[in-house]
Amino acid sequence: MPPSGERPTLIRGARLADGSAVDVSIADGLVVDVATAGTAPVPTDSSSVLDLDGHLLLAATADPHAHLDKARSWDAITPPMGDLRAAIASWRAYADHMSTDDIVARAHDQALRNLRHGTTAIRTHVDVLRGPQPLRGIHALVEVRDMLRDVMDIEIIALASDDVPTAVIETALDAGADGVGGAAHLAPEPLTELDRFVEIAARRDCVLDMHTDESLDEAVTLGALAERTHGWTRNVSAGHCVRLGTLEPAHRDELIAAVVRSRIGIIANPITNLYLQGWNHEVATPRGLTAARQLLDAGARFAAGADNVRDPFNPLGRSDALETAMLLVVAAHLDVEEAFTAVSHGAREVMALPPAGPTPGAAADLLAVKAHSLIEAVAEAPADRVVIHHGSVVSRSTTSVTYPSLTPSPETAR
Ligand SMILES: [Zn+2]
Numbered sequence: 001m002p003p004s005g006e007r008p009t010l011i012r013g014a015r016l017a018d019g020s021a022v023d024v025s026i027a028d029g030l031v032v033d034v035a036t037a038g039t040a041p042v043p044t045d046s047s048s049v050l051d052l053d054g055h056l057l058l059a060a061t062a063d064p065h066a067h068l069d070k071a072r073s074w075d076a077i078t079p080p081m082g083d084l085r086a087a088i089a090s091w092r093a094y095a096d097h098m099s100t101d102d103i104v105a106r107a108h109d110q111a112l113r114n115l116r117h118g119t120t121a122i123r124t125h126v127d128v129l130r131g132p133q134p135l136r137g138i139h140a141l142v143e144v145r146d147m148l149r150d151v152m153d154i155e156i157i158a159l160a161s162d163d164v165p166t167a168v169i170e171t172a173l174d175a176g177a178d179g180v181g182g183a184a185h186l187a188p189e190p191l192t193e194l195d196r197f198v199e200i201a202a203r204r205d206c207v208l209d210m211h212t213d214e215s216l217d218e219a220v221t222l223g224a225l226a227e228r229t230h231g232w233t234r235n236v237s238a239g240h241c242v243r244l245g246t247l248e249p250a251h252r253d254e255l256i257a258a259v260v261r262s263r264i265g266i267i268a269n270p271i272t273n274l275y276l277q278g279w280n281h282e283v284a285t286p287r288g289l290t291a292a293r294q295l296l297d298a299g300a301r302f303a304a305g306a307d308n309v310r311d312p313f314n315p316l317g318r319s320d321a322l323e324t325a326m327l328l329v330v331a332a333h334l335d336v337e338e339a340f341t342a343v344s345h346g347a348r349e350v351m352a353l354p355p356a357g358p359t360p361g362a363a364a365d366l367l368a369v370k371a372h373s374l375i376e377a378v379a380e381a382p383a384d385r386v387v388i389h390h391g392s393v394v395s396r397s398t399t400s401v402t403y404p405s406l407t408p409s410p411e412t413a414r
Pocket of ligand 1: 066067074118125239307308
């Protein structure tokens with residue numbers, strides 16, 4: 001249990017995205033009241049008050065599509081830049097020999113970076129590896145999940161390629177994975193591979209999250225996924241869906257209608273797919289993005305993740321949800337509110353987590369950013385943030401800037 005000062009019952013001084021100044025009352029990990037600033041009863045114990053002057057108070061972000069087992073491996077691998085298949089080849093050569101300790105160290109480091117950015121829930125895909133000891137990644141992430149249990153929610157999806165036997169995938173579930181997923185579009189027989197994962201998820205009654213159609217012009221498996229899981233009550237998601245963004249409108253809209261009927265969650269991963277797709281298009285390079293606008297307009301469950309960070313699939317990025325939101329604005333043409341929803345409420349909804357944010361009844365998973373407005377927060381992604389999970393302050397970042405050559409020095413905390 002954190003010190004009492006880090007488990008506030010009253011937040012004051014913050015503004016909401018609509019500009020209103022508010023007092024936010026918290027009890028038992030829930031937001032119980034949001035009142036006009038200065039009107040909430042102040043607790044007698046001053047350590048129960050958290051002053052967030054100058055901060056914008058938002059829902060904590062969630063990442064519905066991460067790869068913590070791969071995170072921050074770029075420097076060790078030094079892979080060539082390239083497309084998805086090149087990245088897979090570089091990753092496999094490294095993964096065949098990596099140790100569980102290596103995975104734990106990188107995943108733990110990255111998860112804490114995500115936390116300080118404001119992400120209190122992560123769904124991470126974790127490779128079921130080839131060869132002996134295929135569960136090194138799963139064991140590592142189960143360990144990291146336990147280490148961070150008090151500060152964030154981590155959900156593990158066992159990710160397997162078509163050369164990993166079904167029985168091995170099922171041992172990953174036995175070892176603590178919450179769900180399964182694959183990349184059927186990359187298999188020689190995409191629909192047979194898709195059916196394999198649909199059958200595992202049905203038999204084990206677990207989450208199904210497929211890497212789906214991560215290509216500008218290859219196979220389309222999204223419609224088959226929608227058809228096979230129609231009527232399911234268990235959680236089903238499709239990540240990437242890049243091909244959906246390049247289909248002719250009539251075919252695209254038909255698939256989107258099937259997605260909406262089946263209630264599949266669609267998870268866009270802009271930073272990775274802007275990097276991985278389009279290498280062979282010398283001019284008018286297409287954007288590797290799903291049909292975000294049409295999915296939202298059709299009422300699909302829609303979210304976005306940061307996906308890969310500093311690994312062969314994406315050398316750059318911070319795995320910061322505000323970075324993902326920025327890319328949804330500039331590359332997918334969502335507005336700022338839609339983009340932030342995709343990395344907060346939308347992400348939690350796709351992950352089947354209860355709503356969070358500065359709203360009565362919601363989970364007290366909150367992100368306070370030193371900014372005046374949501375557009376400023378997404379544009380500048382200020383490092384100064386306070387992160388709250390289940391009502392406890394779990395991360396606090398502050399920066400200071402000086403201009404020592406100017407007299408007098410206009411010191412600023414921004
Ligand atoms: Zn992925």
